[in-house]
Amino acid sequence: MADEKKAPAKKDKDLKLPTREENFSEWYIELVKRAKLADNSDVRGSMVIRPNGYALWENMQRVLDGMFKDTGHQNAYFPVLIPESYLAKEKKHVADFAPQVAVVTHAGGKPLPEGERYVIRPTSETIINRSFTNWVQSYRDLPLLINQWANVMRWEMRPRLFLRTTEFLWQEGHTCHETKEDAQAETLKMLDVYKTFAEDFMAMPVMSGQKTDSEKFPGADSTYSIEAMMQDKKALQAGTSHMLGQNFAKMFDTMFQGRDGQKHYVWQTSWGVSTRLIGALIMTHSDDAGLVVPPKLAPTHAVIIIIGRTPEERAPVKAKAEALAADLKKAGLRVIIDDDETKGPGFKYAEYELRGVCLRVELGPKDLEKGQCVLARRDTKEKVFEPLTSAVTKAQAMLDAMQQALFAKAKAFRDTHTFEVNSYDELKAKADDGFLLAHWDGTPETEARIKEETGLTTRNRPFELKQEPGKCVVTGKDSPGRIVFSRAY
RNA sequence: CGGGGCGUAGCGCAGUCUGGUAGCGCGUCUGCCUUGGGCGCAGAAGGUCGUCGGUUCGAAUCCGGCCGCCCCGACCA
Incomplete structure (x- = not known):
């Protein structure tokens, strides 16, 4: 009696997840852990992907890999360590990636001399181009269509299971083409492969479109993305495809002898999706009872x-x-x-x-x-x-009905949380409400100001959105067409 | 890097203020019982209290250093 302790009884709390309504972020984390998808590891920002989670990735891989093969790509594998000097070759590329890159400074029990250090790949454009330079001699070697499944590392400040981890798994496609038009076509073709995968397999509706210059991949001429809406109405970039132009070719002298007998730089693309898709899948379909996955990707039917x-x-x-x-x-x-x-x-x-x-x-x-x-x-x-x-x-x-229903439900959710807005006040007022289609003058200054003042970022300029001229909601200057603003992961 | 929180059994936590035999729930193991929406009973195993140092007769508890993780912001797929 005297030593009666408050024994926390078996409460709902112990059995049930937090609800999405009360705390979306807690709900997500608890779900990932309780459904045994992944654990935090003792390495900051890194996670252990458990069998239940990895099975989802394997199913995604299998489908995507089939789609890549069907479009003529071959798998290869390149080293995880990249000479630091490679990254330094392109100022824009290195400058933008530098804060995120882990550098190997010691090996063989000794410090590595400056200039002989390695970085752990944050992406592989540079080291792959090193090989491509050797592989490509003639226009007859083109197009060169390569994909690799790999892990990459980006030192993130604020990690989140699956959505943003320091080390993650992905696939990166890298291709070389004879002409700009061919590369552009490839870029859009693979973006469309991603859209098909997202919608037909993940049952997750996405908007494909072009990123703004400030959201572009370091070293690309243009970047395209597919953007999905999570149940908390925030946007998630689910895949990217880049038109690299000749930027990396010029760094590494990746050239071919053309039909005209002259040397030309190749035109390149790269594109990728990652284990982030698992996070997208969870946040698109799951409910307060736990994980919901579309049958086409479910480890257990x-x-x-x-x-x-x-x-x-x-x-x-x-x-x-x-x-x-x-x-x-x-x-x-x-x-x-x-x-x-x-x-x-x-x-x-x-x-x-x-x-x-x-x-x-x-x-x-x-x-x-x-x-x-x-x-x-x-x-x-x-x-x-x-x-x-x-x-x-x-x-x-x-x-079959479930697969259809999940897509229909997700699409209805997205559509009812997508709005045209016509003034800056309206943009601010609806900042938490979903996708906002607004006119913008196209300048990075205005984009930065909107981000600063509202927390909204541009997601992309969707292909499906008819582009009609208007006036920027902030500056009143001319706008070529509406672009999507949203809070984002 | 700034702000907040936390580190005690596999998991979730109490105990710390006010120093004195290490505790509760869940899970695990054994046996019985039970099974159509998170059963029940009895027994058992399981902990260098993050780490290093200090104070003290005595430290999970007080003091100091260090390490780590989580959450909120600035960076990003």
Whole structure:
């Protein structure tokens, strides 16, 4: 009695996630940890990607890699260490990346002399161009279409699981072309590949368009992006594609002998998406119960939960579950069976919702009597009783419907949070409301002023947005067309 | 780099103000029980209290240094 302690009881807090409404950022972090997607590591800004999270990445990789191969690209691998001198070759490139680059100053137990130090790649344009210079001799070697899957490192000041980590995984495509037009076409083609991937597989609507000069990649002539809207109405740049022009070719003398017999610099592109996409996926679809992932990328499509009190009850249920699992797998679904007797069904329902399994199949003695099972969809929580004979086709139909529904819901959300604004006051007033389409005079000064005063940045000038002349909301000067402003990750 | 918070069992935390045997919940292990929305009972294992030093008969607790992580801002995919 005397030593009665306040024993924090098992509260909702321990079981449930913070809600998106009360704290979006906390919700995201807790979800990532509780769904076992990733852990923080002891290395600041770095994370451990756990099997549940890595499986998502593997699925993304598989699809994207197929799309790259279909468009004629080949994979290769270049070193993680880049001679520091390479980076220094291009002033703009080095100046913009310098604060983010980790430098290797010691090796072999000794300090490396100045000039022989290495940087850990923040991106690979320079070292890849070093090779390209050797590989390209003639116009017959073009186009050269290369991709690499790799890790890169950028020393970030403010890391966030998946969205911005010091080390991250990505793919970087690097191509060389004979003409400017070919390179420009490649840049836009790969941007479109990203858009297709985002929309058809991630079920995440994106706006593709051109970045402003101040948001451009260091060393590019022009940069294009796909931009998505998260559930907190902030924008997330989900992929970029760069028209590099001849900037890197000139640094590394990457030249070819043309059809005219003369030497020419190649025209280049580069493009990439990263593990940030996992963060985008989470923040686009997930809810307060946990992770929601579109079936096309889900590591697990269905979990069959066996219900029954006694071994006598469970045995026939288990046999039926195994038969059903086999049928589902035959139909191409990724299925697991949960026969753990130490956990109750309620616990399991919550657990698989947290982990983002698309379909829950409940199977118990009562179902066997009726020759049915229960199918529950993750996104809508819709629960149906389905005869076992048609369970496979029903499951497929539910997954298809879920894939469509996730995209439709995300698109509706984005569209209802996209506004045309026609004055600076309106821009300020709606700063937290989503995507704002506004006229801007095109100067970096005005762009910087808007960022300073409102926290809004330009996302891109979307291709799908008809460009009609107007007046800048800040300065009143001429504007060629509206551009998207938003808060952003 | 500035502002804030934190470091005690695998996880979440109490204990620190006011120094005196290291605690609670969850999880884990054993056994029983239970199973259609986060079951129950009994028992058990598990901690150099971030680190180094100081004060003291005695430090998780007081003092000082260091390290690390998280959150909020300035940089970024």
